[in-house]
Amino acid sequence: MTMTDRSRRGHFALISNPLSQRNRRGMEAIEAVLDDLPGIDHYKLGDVAEMPDILRHLAADGTRVVALNGGDGTVQAGLTHILEDRPFESPPAIAILPRGMTNMTAADVGLTGRPGSALRKLHRGLAGDGPEPAIRNRHVLRLENAAGFPPQRGMFFGAAAIVQAIELCRDRVHSLGLEAALANGVTLLGLLANWLFRGAEGSVLRGENVSIRIDGEVRPEAERLLVLATTLDRLVLGSRPFWNDDREPLRFTAIDYPPDHLFRRAGKLLYGGPERALPAGYRSCGAGRVELDMTCRFTLDGQLYDPEPGKPVILSAADRLDFLRI
Structure with missing residues (x-):
């Protein structure tokens, strides 16, 4: 199945964290680009805690590509809810727009270039009007026994x-x-x-x-x-x-x-x-x-945790996701 088939002629969802380091000074430019690109559903997080509800809505809508606009912490939250809550019958492909401070995950599997250009190329590629994004399939790390937190996902x-x-x-x-x-x-x-x-x-x-x-x-x-x-x-x-x-x-x-x-x-x-x-x-x-x-x-992924007292920190990586790079 090609990405054009999966994404319904360029349709994808973009979840933005306006508080990520680079978005604090660049959200208006990104929103201006989105105004020129039809078929993109844009959600701005007031708090990362809103991520699960947004993902459930996207799953119900049949969204097949989810773009995450933020830093490593935003991406980590998205991966956690996609793989732990399982709102999607089949996980969507993930596109990462690197707008945080370190952006280590995005450097390996994310979009490249300036944010506006990256969004345009992704939109054209998914719509069949340009080169298709490359698919990088990766295992996703699962971490258990962080004090005060359920299992977390990351890279x-x-x-x-x-x-x-x-x-x-x-x-x-x-x-x-x-x-x-x-x-x-x-x-x-x-x-x-x-x-x-x-x-x-x-x-x-x-x-x-x-x-x-x-x-x-x-x-x-x-x-x-x-x-x-x-x-x-x-x-x-x-x-x-x-x-x-x-x-x-x-x-x-x-x-x-x-x-x-x-x-x-x-x-x-x-x-x-x-x-x-x-x-x-x-x-x-x-x-x-x-x-x-x-x-x-x-x-x-840049978020700091303490171990649960008396329990080992457990790392595994059985699940995989597709990441889009263009």
Whole structure:
């Protein structure tokens, strides 16, 4: 079935979060573009809590393509309600208009170019008046046992240094007004330089105790500098800090603390090939289910959570969705 068939000659729904970083200054321009494009149902969120009702309405209307206009948090909320509430008989294709601060999910599976141009190309492609969008089918991560929350969906999980880096970026870098890629680069280079000149004892990064079980196999308890799991192909700055994934749905990486020669090995860690020849404290593999016993905070697509006391954080990725890229 082509995307033209699925989308009823260009019809799709756009859910916008006006409070996302770039939408605070750009919603009027997007709405002006929408005025020229027939067949697009536009919904503006007053609160992300409105997402379930909107999705139920779209499911009842037979909508086959849902575009999410916002940051990683808006996308994460949409994925959660689509896959946990199951309002659609068959999940819609997802298009992501990157309008947040980091936009890591959109960088891998979202729309490209300026927002107005991206919406026009998507509309033409779905209507059969231009190139069809490419379909990128991806597993979607499921996270259980975040304190105070039902199971959540997303594309990237991180703990220990990743949470510390997010907090540092928000506190010190985002206030500079830099674009997302530049802000991420400044943060990463600053952390590596800090490690190079001050070492583990003087670094702003610290280890966290995390016990790991991967598909039932227990890994030795240790302090971890970094723990991540993702279903994306590339992360910030195009990095790929995972290897040996064995075609499993989750790409999982953990680095022990303190790491062996972190600065020297950073290039291979972030951009190396399938065989990276890293020391034993650098571990990466594919996984179907990961259980983490920890007390430290963690992130799912940029949103911060605490673990449910006494329960492991459980990661899996059985479900898949189609993402449109054009």
